[in-house]
Amino acid sequence: MSQPTEDVKQFEEEEDTQKGKYLTFSLDTEYYGIEIKHVTEIIGIQAITEVPELPDYIKGIINLRGKIIPVMDVRLRFKKSPRAYNDRTCIIVVELLEVSVGLIVDRVSEVLDIADGDITPPPELQKGGNRYIKGIGKVGNEVKLLLDCDKLLNEDEIDQITR
Structure with a gap:
């Protein structure tokens, strides 16, 4: 059996250092987490060019x-009321199905370590009610809704915004 190459070892070590780490952000009083491995960078809100005939949650x-990146307002995606952007509004750039997408959130909080033992499956709600939530992370007395990045946009929606 051959020994793993240095590149493979380094990749595995990077994967290990990211395991259990979540970037947390808020929408109103709810806190969410995204696995840090999906996050490319965090930027402040900036000028967004609208593109006709896209769903309302895709701001442009x-x-x-x-690099041209589509941006999605997570509030609108989750059917929350729109809110004016301010100096706390951020865009979290993530890789979804090999496409860079900006997620507009009210504010970014921090990177937290959440062990697998502190994550429970989301409760079964009405049909489709939890499709974006992969798990619920318990952090002290708080809960963070952990998002399944790959379900924020489906393949048809990605085709639509990358055409």
Whole structure:
């Protein structure tokens, strides 16, 4: 059996250091978490160019250092009331199904370590009620709704915004 190459070892070590780490953010009084491995960067809100005929939760596109990235308002995706953007509003750039997408959130909180033992499956609600939630992380007396990044947009929606 051959020994793993240095590149493979380094990749596995990076994966291990990211395991159990979640970037937390808020919408109103609810806190959410995204696995840090999906996050590329966090930027402040900036000028968004609207694109016609996209779903209302896709606010448009931004130019991030020459790369065009669609941005999604997570409040609208979760059927919450819209809110004016302010200096706390952030865009979390994530990789969804190999496409960079900006997630507009009310505010970014912190990176937390949440052990697998502190994560429970979401409760069974009405049909489709939890499709974005992968688990519920318990942090002290608080709960963080842990998102399943790959379900924030389906393949048809990704095709629509990358055309």
